[in-house]
Amino acid sequence: MTNEVKTRKPVVKKKFLVEVAWETCNQVGGIYTVIRTKVPSMVEKWGDDYALLGPYFPQTAAAEFEALPVGEDTPMERAILWMREQGYQVHYGNWLITGKPKIILFDIASIYDQINAIKGRIWENHKISTLGVEELVNQTIALGELIRLFIGKWAQENQNKKDLIVHFHEWMASTCLPDLKKEKVKISTVFTTHATMLGRYLAGNVPNFYDVIDTFDWYKEAVNYGIEAQASFERQAAQKADVLTTVSDITAKECQYFLGRIPELILPNGLNIQRFAALHEHQNLHSKYKQNLSEFVMGHFFQSQAFDLDQTLYLFTSGRFEYSNKGYDLTLDALALLNQKMKEIGSKKTVVMFFVTKQPYHSIDPEVLHSRAVLDEIRENCSAIEKEVGEKLFLAAASSNNLQLPDLNNFVDEYWRLRLRRTVQTWKSTSRPKVVTHLLKQEDDIIRNLHRTNLLNNPEDKVKIVYHPDFIVSTNPLFGLDYSQFVRGCHLGVFPSYYEPWGYTPLECMARGVPTVTSDLSGFGDYIMQIMRDYEQWGVSVVNRKSQTYQESVEQLANNLFKFTQQSQRERITQRNRVESISDTFDWSNLRSYYDTAHELALMKKRNKA
Template sequence: MEIQNPTKNNQKQKILIEIAWETCNQVGGIYTVIRTKVPSMVEKWGNNYFLIGPYFPQTASAEFEPIHDLDDSVLGKTIQKLRSMGLGVHYGYWLVTGKPRIVLFDFWSLYDKVNELKAGLWERHKISTLNVEEIVNQTIAFGEMIRLFLTELGKDQGGKNDFVAHFHEWMAATAIPDLKQDGVKISTVFTTHATMLGRYLAGNVPDFYDKLHTFNWQNEARHYGIEAQVTIERLAAQLSNVMTTVSDVTARECEFLLGKVPDLILPNGLNITRFSAMHEHQNLHSRYKEQINEFVMGHFFQSQPFNLDKTLYFFTSGRYEFSNKGYDLTLEALSRLNAKMKDAKIDKTVVMFFITKQPYHSIDPAVLHSRAVMDEIRQTCKSIEEQVGEKLFHASASTTDLQLPDLNNFVDEYWRLRLRRTIQTWKTNQRPKVVTHLLKQDDGIMDYVKKANLMNNPDDRVKIVYHPDFVVSTNPLFGLDYGQFVRGCNLGVFPSYYEPWGYTPLECIARGVPTITSDLSGFGDYMMQIMRDYEQWGVSVVNRKTQNFHQAAEQLSDMLLKFVKQTQRERITQRNRVESISDTFDWSNLRAYYDTSHDLALKRRKP
């Protein structure tokens, strides 16, 4: 499709190009931001919306569809120009909802010049790139292709169109200083989703937020070996037309670590799917909880059977950052919850899932074996059920006795023996495993579990399942994808210490699952700003700003205990309330923040 012609009064068309390392390249949360926002951006911009990302053949083969005819694109001449320079430029559709047009740069086609490019960055902008990680070299080559592309685009089309280039994170932003210095006719927006230095400092310096104003950014960046990344990030923040971040929490970091107060806050959203029938999300919860029940039976019932009707499933998930993600606080709160439930003689069980990615050898064979033997018990019971059913029917039809016959008489000796032997093989006196995989080495979660004695002891009311891998539908333990697993749980627990935004609690809300967050996460801070009675809507916020670790752990344990004490009816009501506010976070409502940043960038670049 062609873009529309300029109007009769020769008003320039506005064209938006979003640029990110995670465009068509799933690495972390920014991929979710970009991908889920696409339909809303296409709705506003139509064919005047494009994306730029790096070309990786493996991901491109699944998510990218080439366009061979360049004549219909405003970018066509520029793409052909770069190709004539011997550069690898792929143009086509990104195969996600909205099917936007995308340009993927094969930065390897320029990689032989990376040392020359690094020398230029030092000469022009004093960006030191000595002994950097390989990823920095790749982003510099990627950034040079972005610079060449936008410079050519500005020369060729800058008189006809108003371009906005929206850069996400330092990995896409090495071109910004040169675009500014060269006066390229492109308006620029830069968004940092988490400051590079903040992530390192928060995980290593106690009371990080209280000390923000005391840090010397360059000294700290050199200490952690990330001077190049932080310098790129600072220059992008200071030299773009508009600098933004995702939350007020991160805005404070930007002020002290990047030397720039953000112009705007751009909160993150999702594509929210609402069901026309109110009960449908409850039905899905029940269906997926049944599949989690299957795992729990296979994992725990070998030695510790308990009543699944009185069992609650809590979970936390995300990148493995033990303190930043609040895994330490969660474990301490669970230890306290365990003691409180024992003292109060609460006849319920909490199974807490930790879902994160850590190095492992394989799934623990003992965990797989237990599940396999349980499946064999199920198959044996089904065979007995069929045999009993058929014989019961014949006996009932042919008898004059109105009493229910003894069903044991209908089971062959073979099936009785097989069932007895299978159960005997399965049962054990050993404690259920805490971790489902064979870790390459123990980590903070396992160390804390041992210290707190949350080892799945028989009398524990709180059981722990540590799953150090992503949950996907091909997983032999759950057979669920992550979204289905979330729906099947009762509560998401995310009391982060460092969390610039926090998609995990937002994903809970989108699926009608109550959640706990913290006031140091961007999401939690945002909830407190927009909703006074957020607790009534199934969102609890742990105070980590003014409380120390033990005070926050006690508050979190009380929140968990309050949830445990709810009746089933109260939990259903709360899920309905959570689901009812999910529209608040749909991109159709949050895109307006992005619209404002793009308008402001155009306004600022014009003389």
């Protein structure tokens, strides 16, 4: 009889992942896109062992939040009930997006009366000065305290049964991280900075920022720009977290010099590509929405400058109004050079360049609205004439023995002739088409650049400018499109950023089958250069801003745009197909593994310390 040795399988402890972000169910900027689009992939992996934390704002929660009842079945639910017993307003439910994850939202007003005491404790524990800070910083501190209490109670209720991993995004969601670490709460922590506070300020104000990044005193610069508290919270979170991550190699340098720690991992951003996928329809959608843009262009330009729409290309750039950081300066100077090149060869093409950003304005320019309204009236007149002529032509053709086409003018009533003539007469103008669609409250750098380069929609210009200082939504009376439809209608997206920790706009173009321009100083551009050698063949152009002078980058972009204008329609269709086909590379199902590694590394570090 043989003796069998029974070996026990090691007990694998279950894990629970919590992601904390100011933009959970709260659309403010790019991090909302990161969090929201990543959710389906995270739910696929974690199932019910996944939740998100964030602030409660009634206006956004009304559209995206669905409340759930709270029982006592789980440590998380017991922590929620305990928070409510303490008098704090905690909302538990589903986030109404793909994947429907569980979310806990904290009403910061329910703890705001304690803000001074909380700030005092933060000073005592961590020497972070929060005197005289802006209201937003106070709000993040209040949210942090609620999260500190909640996570602490949750970990206590958990009794070490599951490994709790808490992933903090940006300083705004991480003001409690140093306290959680000081109190030795039994969690593993990951902190991701998507863009450092100092990096954004310095890049927009210091020439050749990247060349001198190692010379800055982070504290001195934080005080100089009035962001001492924000930069201090960010630095403490970066140093206290078990694992520090960021979104690109470019931002990793900022972490090294401004946060005092080199990130363990880079977490490239992705999209839920399926949400954008149109399969074979993306070409049809391009044609459909291009027609909307053409109608706007007719209304805006054809009053005084008519050109061949079949020979017209629609280019655009969009994002926050950061004139240098977003590369608006480079784009404008390259367009001026492109205009010159196209005129020199007598190009038959026309380029209409849309600048879509947010700037203070009084209203849409009444003249721009009026022009569009009159064009609509011309269309109505033409439709009436078309219907009248069609019916009379049909009767004439059916009853006639003459096989010749009759004179169609005879079929138009004098009323409609006169009405159309008068409408067109009142519409036509000799004035130059407006460069900006709205009445700005004050002249800005885009306007000043256009005047300097004389890129003002002159009749001889091959490059026309439309500056739209507001975000595009479906209720917009000028386009009648939402932003995604507007993008699909364009031929090329142009984003040669100087400071762009990641850069979603070129990736969103790719997902919609629109070729794009980025730069090697954007996280996206840097990443695509690492993973693809022949990216230009797939509809992605990367402007070199690392090793070239500004003027050399201008010339490179202008040459790239000039080359694009010389492509045939067949070449552009092929390029749209190619760029759409590689967008799957950036689906979260492929990029989630970077996050998985970060979470496993945090657990490993925590266990090693234990």
